[in-house]
Amino acid sequence: MENKIDKNYIIGLLLMVVMFTAYSFFYKPETPAAPKKEPAQASETVPAPAPANPLLDSTLQSIAEKEIVLENHDLRVTFSSRGGVIKQIALKNYKTYTDFIQHKDAEMVLFEGTKSNLDFEIPVQNGTLKLSDINFATDAVNGTVAEGQSQNVVFTTQIQGGTLQKIYTLSDKGFEIQHNIKTQGLESVIRNAPVVLNWENHMRVLENDLNENRKGSHINYFDKENTFETVGSNSLSGNTENADHPVKWFTFYQKYFTSGIVFENSYFEHARFSLETPLQDSTTVKIAKASAEIPYADLIGNKAQFKYYFGPNELADLKAVGNDFQKNLYLGYDIVKPINRYVFVPLFTWVESFVSNYGLLIIVVVLIIKLVLTPLIYKSYMSSAKMRVLAPEINAIKERVGDDAVKVQQETMKLYQQVGVNPLSGCIPLLLQMPILMSVFFLFPNLVMFRQKEFLWAKDLSTYDNLIHWGFNIPVLGNHLSLFVVLMTLSSLAFTYYNNQNTPDQPGPVDMKKISYIFPVVFMFVLNSFPAALSFYYLISNLITIAQQLIVKRFVNEEKILSILENNKRNYHTRPQKKNKFSDFLEKQMQASEEMKRKSDELKKGQQQKRKK
Numbered sequence: 019m020e021n022k023i024d025k026n027y028i029i030g031l032l033l034m035v036v037m038f039t040a041y042s043f044f045y046k047p048e049t050p051a052a053p054k055k056e057p058a059q060a061s062e063t064v065p066a067p068a069p070a071n072p073l074l075d076s077t078l079q080s081i082a083e084k085e086i087v088l089e090n091h092d093l094r095v096t097f098s099s100r101g102g103v104i105k106q107i108a109l110k111n112y113k114t115y116t117d118f119i120q121h122k123d124a125e126m127v128l129f130e131g132t133k134s135n136l137d138f139e140i141p142v143q144n145g146t147l148k149l150s151d152i153n154f155a156t157d158a159v160n161g162t163v164a165e166g167q168s169q170n171v172v173f174t175t176q177i178q179g180g181t182l183q184k185i186y187t188l189s190d191k192g193f194e195i196q197h198n199i200k201t202q203g204l205e206s207v208i209r210n211a212p213v214v215l216n217w218e219n220h221m222r223v224l225e226n227d228l229n230e231n232r233k234g235s236h237i238n239y240f241d242k243e244n245t246f247e248t249v250g251s252n253s254l255s256g257n258t259e260n261a262d263h264p265v266k267w268f269t270f271y272q273k274y275f276t277s278g279i280v281f282e283n284s285y286f287e288h289a290r291f292s293l294e295t296p297l298q299d300s301t302t303v304k305i306a307k308a309s310a311e312i313p314y315a316d317l318i319g320n321k322a323q324f325k326y327y328f329g330p331n332e333l334a335d336l337k338a339v340g341n342d343f344q345k346n347l348y349l350g351y352d353i354v355k356p357i358n359r360y361v362f363v364p365l366f367t368w369v370e371s372f373v374s375n376y377g378l379l380i381i382v383v384v385l386i387i388k389l390v391l392t393p394l395i396y397k398s399y400m401s402s403a404k405m406r407v408l409a410p411e412i413n414a415i416k417e418r419v420g421d422d423a424v425k426v427q428q429e430t431m432k433l434y435q436q437v438g439v440n441p442l443s444g445c446i447p448l449l450l451q452m453p454i455l456m457s458v459f460f461l462f463p464n465l466v467m468f469r470q471k472e473f474l475w476a477k478d479l480s481t482y483d484n485l486i487h488w489g490f491n492i493p494v495l496g497n498h499l500s501l502f503v504v505l506m507t508l509s510s511l512a513f514t515y516y517n518n519q520n521t522p523d524q525p526g527p528v529d530m531k532k533i534s535y536i537f538p539v540v541f542m543f544v545l546n547s548f549p550a551a552l553s554f555y556y557l558i559s560n561l562i563t564i565a566q567q568l569i570v571k572r573f574v575n576e577e578k579i580l581s582i583l584e585n586n587k588r589n590y591h592t593r594p595q596k597k598n599k600f601s602d603f604l605e606k607q608m609q610a611s612e613e614m615k616r617k618s619d620e621l622k623k624g625q626q627q628k629r630k631k
Contacts, residue, residue: 081153086171090163091191093328094125097158101150102173102184104195105131107277107328115226118470119477126224128328129277133220133302138199140182140317141211147177154184163190180204193329194339199322208318212287212311219270219277221303225469226481228300229254230547231273234463235304237291238278238346239268246345250293250304261289266341270306274331274466274480276346280339282323286310330466333363350460357457366467377473380551384558388566391451395563399570400579404439407580437583462552475501479551494543502553503545509560510538516564 084099089110096106107129117124137150154173163169173184180203187196201208225231237249241263250257264285269278289310296302316322327339337344349358365383373379388395415429434440462468468479476483484498491497514534545553 081155083153084156086156086158087160088158088163088169088171088186088188089161090188092193093188093195095186095188095195096131097156097171097173097186098131099154099156099173101137101148101152102154102156102175103131103136103150104129104186104326109193109275109329112275112330113470114222114224115470115478115481116223127222128224128275129219130222134218136217137215138312139214139216141209141213142177142207143209149182149184163188165190177204178207180207192338193327193335195326195328197324197326198320199317200320201318205318208314210314212313213317213322215279215286215308215310215312217279217308219306219308221270221272221306223301223303224275225273226478227547228303232295232303234273235306236271237268237293237306237308238271238276239289239291240266240342240345242266242285244342246342249291250306253293254295254297256292256294258290258292261291265289265310267343268308268310269327269346270308271331271346272303273464274469275329276327276331276336278327278343278346280325280327280341280343281312282325283321284313284316287313331464332466333359334367348460348464350457354453354457354460357453358461362457362461363465366465370467375473376468376471376479376551377554380555381558384555384562387454388559388562391454392566394451395566396570399567399574401440403574403576403579404437404583407576407583408433408437408439433587438586439583458552458555462549462555465551468549468551473550473554476550476554479554480549482547483550496547498546500546500550500553502550502557503542503548506545506553506557506560507538507542509557509564510541511535513560513564514538516567 085105086097086099088095088097092110094106094108094110095104096108097103098105106127108125108127110125112126113122113124114126116122117126135150137148140147140149152175154175156171156173158171161169168187168189171186171188175182180201182204183198183200185196185198185200187198221235223231232254233252236251236253236257237259238246239249239261240246241261242265243263245263247259247261249259264287265281266285267278267280268286268289268291269276287310289308291309292307294305296305312322325339327336327343329335331347333344333347336346349355349363362383365386366379369379369382369386370376373382411433412430415433416426419425419429466480471479473479475485482498482500483502485501486504487498489497514537518534545556
């Protein structure tokens with residue numbers, strides 16, 4: 019099983035954790051898309067020679083192939099009587115990145131039968147019948163599904179006196195296609211063995227940055243034990259996997275789109291999956307193959323009922339498929355997934371309903387999030403202010419005690435206890451904000467909402483902006499420099515400088531204030547190939563956070579804070595002492611420090627006595 023994690027995500031997460039840990043330490047706070055097909059007349063072409071199989075009706079097998087185009091609000095589906103198969107799926111309201119940049123009015127083809135194929139192999143008494151080799155009769159004609167209705171395309175063929183039907187159903191909107199296989203009078207023809215489904219999918223190039231799209235394309239499947247598995251994620255090498263349990267559905271996942279099949283009332287048996295990356299073919303992202311068995315009883319009992327999904331990785335559309343199909347949308351690790359699913363995705367969707375400019379949409383979302391987090395920001399700033407006003411007294415302790423670090427620590431903790439200050443209270447609000455920063459880090463690279471949405475100089479917010487670019491690759495940086503990432507880095511440096519000016523110097527061999535300037539620069543390299551929407555979100559978040567702290571500062575009177583702390587210190591022995599976890603922590607730390615000092619003094623005394631002897 020392959021389930022690798024992109025090193026850029028790991029580097030980014032580690033940098034975020036290190037950055038905020040450091041902050042809290044001293045802040046205390048070309049294939050062109052197929053041309054649009056008009057539903058005019060069903061086309062007929064001369065078919066390839068049909069196999070001479072005595073089980074089949076020779077008259078039916080000699081007729082010309084017929085193509086039927088059926089469309090709804092979202093899909094244009096081309097069917098073929100040759101095999102009774104889906105020949106092409108085009109998403110009417112989407113374009114490939116290339117067509118978008120070149121301003122072409124072309125629908126995005128997600129499934130192309132000239133390269134990809136979806137076939138069923140039925141075991142019969144004299145061998146195996148591949149349905150793709152059989153001609154089917156149909157009375158279906160081109161058309162558009164009427165609003166509020168659904169429409170069937172029925173293919174029928176005769177097999178030694180029995181009947182096999184393939185029925186497709188398309189609703190007036192949406193990305194789902196129902197598919198039923200029905201048999202009648204074939205019990206003596208079909209062997210009591212599983213039907214094999216084979217799906218080979220040559221994933222087409224849909225987005226910018228072929229290499230990143232290859233790493234983000236893989237196979238997902240969901241089994242009978244309600245286990246969700248991924249094959250070949252973040253990998254360019256060959257991947258194969260056999261499912262351990264019967265499979266409810268499997269999908270071919272690309273960055274913003276998914277093609278998949280659900281077994282409606284049963285499970286696929288002995289599913290096998292494989293992926294390979296055709297590095298020499300720049301028109302194909304990956305070649306994905308899936309093979310699975312359909313029980314004989316399900317076919318003969320007319321329970322071979324499937325649902326296909328060809329559409330975007332939108333949470334609402336995926337969830338409508340049922341059977342936990344929404345798991346195809348990657349929303350990050352388990353710790354942040356609920357935040358993305360129940361907070362950010364609904365919030366972005368709600369704001370999108372009344373804000374049409376997607377840069378402004380990001381600004382509105384950041385304002386809402388920051389407004390909700392204002393109490394945490396205020397608490398963090400208040401803690402920082404308390405530490406600032408105590409800095410002179412702590413420095414006085416250092417001068418009085420000297421180089422005895424243990425004694426300095428004891429006296430400092432004693433001071434905190436007397437004035438009623440918890441030095442950890444500033445970093446806790448910052449740590450509570452980290453899941454939000456991590457959530458958007460995973461969300462934006464998978465949010466189709468920003469796909470092909472322009473803002474300022476960014477032509478497509480779902481990929482990096484390359485206003486600054488060159489014709490060769492630089493290690494780590496690549497062949498471009500995202501201007502939004504540069505601005506985000508400058509805002510992070512400004513944020514760091516502002517906080518350093520309001521943070522007391524911390525003792526230690528390393529100047530953490532200087533170190534803190536390194537993280538934003540390193541982070542710039544990590545985010546350079548991430549979506550421009552993510553960099554813009556962090557940019558606006560930094561600017562609003564600085565503005566919040568400047569506003570909070572106007573309402574914080576540090577002289578009053580110092581007066582309160584001094585009054586607490588004077589009344590320390592007379593006021594009732596409330597026992598709390600922090601007080602217990604300080605008391606235990608002081609006891610531990612005293613014990614360490616005692617043992618250290620005894621050790622030194624023992625060593626001196628030995629030297630005298």
